[in-house]
Amino acid sequence: RKEVEQDPGPFNVPEGATVAFNCTYSNSASQSFFWYRQDCRKEPKLLMSVYSSGNEDGRFTAQLNRASQYISLLIRDSKLSDSATYLCVVNKDGNDMRFGAGTRLTVKP
Amino acid sequence: GAVVSQHPSRVICKSGTSVKIECRSLDFQATTMFWYRQFPKQSLMLMATSNEGSKATYEQGVEKDKFLINHASLTLSTLTVTSAHPEDSSFYICSARDLTRGGYNSPLHFGNGTRLTVT
Numbered sequence: 078r079k080e081v082e083q084d085p086g087p088f089n090v091p092e093g094a095t096v097a098f099n100c101t102y103s104n105s106a107s108q109s110f111f112w113y114r115q116d117c118r119k120e121p122k123l124l125m126s127v128y129s130s131g132n133e134d135g136r137f138t139a140q141l142n143r144a145s146q147y148i149s150l151l152i153r154d155s156k157l158s159d160s161a162t163y164l165c166v167v168n169k170d171g172n173d174m175r176f177g178a179g180t181r182l183t184v185k186p
Numbered sequence: 187g188a189v190v191s192q193h194p195s196r197v198i199c200k201s202g203t204s205v206k207i208e209c210r211s212l213d214f215q216a217t218t219m220f221w222y223r224q225f226p227k228q229s230l231m232l233m234a235t236s237n238e239g240s241k242a243t244y245e246q247g248v249e250k251d252k253f254l255i256n257h258a259s260l261t262l263s264t265l266t267v268t269s270a271h272p273e274d275s276s277f278y279i280c281s282a283r284d285l286t287r288g289g290y291n292s293p294l295h296f297g298n299g300t301r302l303t304v305t
Contacts, residue, residue, distance in 0.1 A: 109291040120279050120296040121230070164230070171290055172218050178229040 080104065081167050083177035091185055094155045098180050100165030101147040109168040110141055110148045114161040115179065121164055124150075155184045188214050188284040192297025199270055200305055207265045207300045209236075209280030215260035216282035220294070221253075224277045236263040270304040277301050 083100045090096050102110075110127035125132065127139040127148050138151040148167075152159055165177035189212040199205050209219055219236040234255055235243040242255035254266040263282075267274055278301075281294040 111293050118277070118301070120299045121294075123293045123295070126291075126293055166294065168290060172235060174220070174232075174294060176230050176232075 079178075080169065081165055081175045081177040083163075083165050083180050086180035086182070088180065088182045089185060090155055090182070092155055092157060094184070095151065095153050096155055096182060097152075098150045098163055098165075098182075099147055100149070100167075100177050101145075102165075102167045102169075102175070103146070104167075104169050105143075105146060107146075107167045107169050110139075111166040111168075112137075112139055112148075112150045113164040113166060115164055116161050124163070152182075155182075157184050157186065160184045188282075188287065188292075188295045190280065190282050190295045190297045192280055192300055194300060195298055196301045196303075198303045198305060201271055202269055204266055204268045205270055205302060207267075207278055207280075207302075209263045209265070209282070209297050211261045211282045211284075214282075214284035214286065216263075216284070217260060219257065219263040219280055219282045221255065221263075221265050222279045222281070224279065230279065233265075236265075238263075267302065270302070272304045275302055275304045 080103045112124040113121040114124045115121040127141045131140040136153045140149045160183050162179040162181045164179045167175045191210045193208045217238045221233045222230045233248045236255045236257040238257040244250045257263045279299040280297040283292045
């Protein structure tokens, strides 16, 4: 089993749709969690950190469920510009950061 | 916020030559930096962890003599691809964290990547 697993995707949704991604992690002692987006042929960019109580940034909501060992990302009112690959990153321990394989999202007009 | 700069952004070299890629943390000090490689339509693969003042830690399957890492200062790490071959053509990305902002809970910040093409 991979240490960090994401929904395989791809997700193809119309503009305005709500889409949710999940990411599970295997190490229950993992300390911190992040969502990144990566555009084609570009570096990953931090979308948001994921806090225990859940957090929201505009149309984006991230949640953490430690008991079930997963994090989620919800995107409301999808825009064309949201099309990207979304990466789940888990800080397993100290400098040990683990990446999911990424989920590709395409938002269509 | 924390900024990581990577240079060059694109390089084309001939087979057999060596290429050096620089990664700098611009507004923070980084005792640790990370180097990744990404092939088209594949996920990021961690190659090595660069440690200031000590040897880099390489992931399994990554040849340390081929991918030389030097963490010369608290703001600079370099990756040298030695005797490059066409199969080394890839997107190389570095990252670092500003541990003064949240310790090990701080996020990774990535350089803008280097697209290497070996002909």
